[in-house]
Amino acid sequence: MNAILRLLTGSLMALPIVYANPAAAQESGKVAQNAPIVLAQKALTPEQIAKRKAAKAKRNANQNRQGNNPKARANKKGNNPKARANKKGNNPQARANKKGNNPQARANKKGNNPNANPNARKAGPKKAGPNSPAAGSAAQRKKIQQLKANQNKKQRSQRAINEQKARQLKQNRNLDAEQKVYNQQAPSAARQKQLQNLDALKKRRQQQQNQLKTQDRKLDRRDEALDQRARQLNRRDQNLDARQRQVNQQARTRRKIQTRQVQRNQAALQRAKQRQNALAKQINTNRNQRARLQRRNNRLERQRNWLQAQRRNDRRSFRRNFAWRERARIVDSRRDRTIFTALAGAAVGAAIVGTYYVYHNDSDRIYSWRARDAYVDDLDNGWTRNVVIRVDGIRVVTIRDVDGFIVRRYRVYPGNRVVMLYDNRPSWWDEGDLAVEVAPVRYSGPRSSYIIEPSEASIDDVYDAVIADPVDEIGRTYTLQQILVNRNLRDYMPRIDLDTINFALGSAEIPDSELDRLDAVGAAMEAAIKENPDEVYLIEGHTDASGDDQENLILSDERSTAVANALTQYYDIPPENLVTQGYGEQFLKVETSGPDQRNRRVAIRRITPLLANESDTIALDSEGNEIFEKQ
Helix, strand or coil: CHHHHHHHHHHHHCCCEECCCHHHHHHCHHHHHHCCCEECCCCCCHHHHHHHHHHHHHHHCCCCCCCCCCCCCCCCCCCCCCCCCCCCCCCCCCCCCCCCCCCCCCCCCCCCCCCCCCCCCCCCCCCCCCCCCCCCCHHHHHHHHHHHHHHHHHHHHHHHHHHHHHHHHHHHHHHHHHHHHHHHCCCCHHHHHHHHHHHHHHHHHHHHHHHHHHHHHHHHHHHHHHHHHHHHHHHHHHHHHHHHHHHHHHHHHHHHHHHHHHHHHHHHHHHHHHHHHHHHHHHHHHHHHHHHHHHHHHHHHHHHHHHHHHHHHHHHHHHHHHCHHHHEEEEEEECCEEEEEECCCCCCCCCCECCCEEECCCHHHHHCCCEEEEEEEECCCCCEEEEEEECCCCEEEEEECCCCCEEEEEEEECCCEEEEEEECCCCCCCCCCCCCCCCCCCCCCCHHHHEECCCCCCHHHHHHHHCCCCCCCCCCCECHHHHHHCHHHHCCCCEEECCCCCCCCCCCCCCHHHHHHHHHHHHHHHHHHHHCCCCCEEEEECCCCCCCHHHHHHHHHHHHHHHHHHHHHHHCCCHHHEEEEECCCCCCCCCCCCCCHHHCCEEEEECHHHECCCHHHCCECCCCCECCCCC
């Protein structure tokens, strides 16, 4: 503790001293000796001096004992001016007890139970036990004494420090007074010099500020010029970027064009390769097809030669077999067609007395479509069996009599299932007259539903016509020859007038530009035959009234055959489902004696409901051939 006091005292004595008035000290040493000493400190500014004056005046105003409530009466603690002080001073209205913590209580010996009577038993000194300090050793007693001595020393050191603080506070007050006197005196030369230095410093700072402002303005102008240059560079960069984007876009466009061109070239090359491969396949196919056609032509040539020989034999025996002179008369034969008429009471083939009819053999038309094989068998009764085997294994069988007229035609499907197409010698046939009594048809419906013209009708109307039923009850079925020679019987079925095909005068050829006009009829017939493969359609050929009657009869039959061939070739209509017959100028659509395009026409009817069909009467052998009784 003594060391601490010596340190504080040395520090205070080592502080330098200055004279409050140096000029007066130079004139008189006595004055200098008697001048108060102050601690060296920094000169205060007028603002700091004013603040200190205000604080000091506030401290000196109306102080109480504590100085924190000037209007109050001081008590012992000074924190409750209106109260009477008790021993503790924390409850002014209370009567103090021994402890001072319960003012309304009567103190007991301890002072901690104010409502209790004092205990008669007084606490005396306790006897020292074996563990008490009095019973301790001498070392312990010495240690206790040493602790008490150290505590007293600390208390003395604390009092010395407090006294030193009080002296320092007094010196500070003296310094404040001297500073006040010093500030009131005239400024010294040093202070004037200091003020001059301050003014010079202010001027230099002002000049520096002006220079800085000038430099700032220069820098601003320079920055503005740099900004303008930067804007120019930015515009140039933008122009360059736009140009670069344009160049890149052009390059991308060129690349796309080149890529598309390369792709088109590759696609064209691929198509060329495909065409080359297709042509190679087609060449091979054509070679194979030519070989097959050659083999078929050879076979057909052999069959044709056989047929010609057979026809010569038939012509030699024709009069003998059918008593031709008594029953029919051939009028003319031209272009593979025969015109004949019947004598009174005759019933030969497709002839009726007094009317001319044309007949031709349709074997070539049947043989030429999708035939895998074809052959002709001679039967024991003098008839012939013409068989065409399709590529799908279906056999088309045509039985002809000794005169070449069709007896019946039927299909034999795999498994020997027989479907009759038409039969001219059914079981009820009695060799009677072909002319039958049929009442004229009675139809009261719209004409557009009975006579369909494809140029004005829809595809649905055409399809309804190719699957139509008779417009009136007929009561029975008939042979094909009876249907061909009886107009009233044919009129029971609606017909399609092909007004979309315009034949030239005296011609049976269909113009190439008009072949696609058969689309509606061909598509409808194809759909109907796919639904029922055993449909039979009659194709009627007609001419106008100009020209020779017999020539018109042959021309009309050629026109019906041309339409049948077109339907077979372009729409896959099987030829055995089509029956052709020419009627010349017998049934004019427009009654006129001169040439008229509307009369040069072809009509189509569905005759399946009119035909006799007795498929169950045909007996087949193990090879699928019809069995005939020997005569």
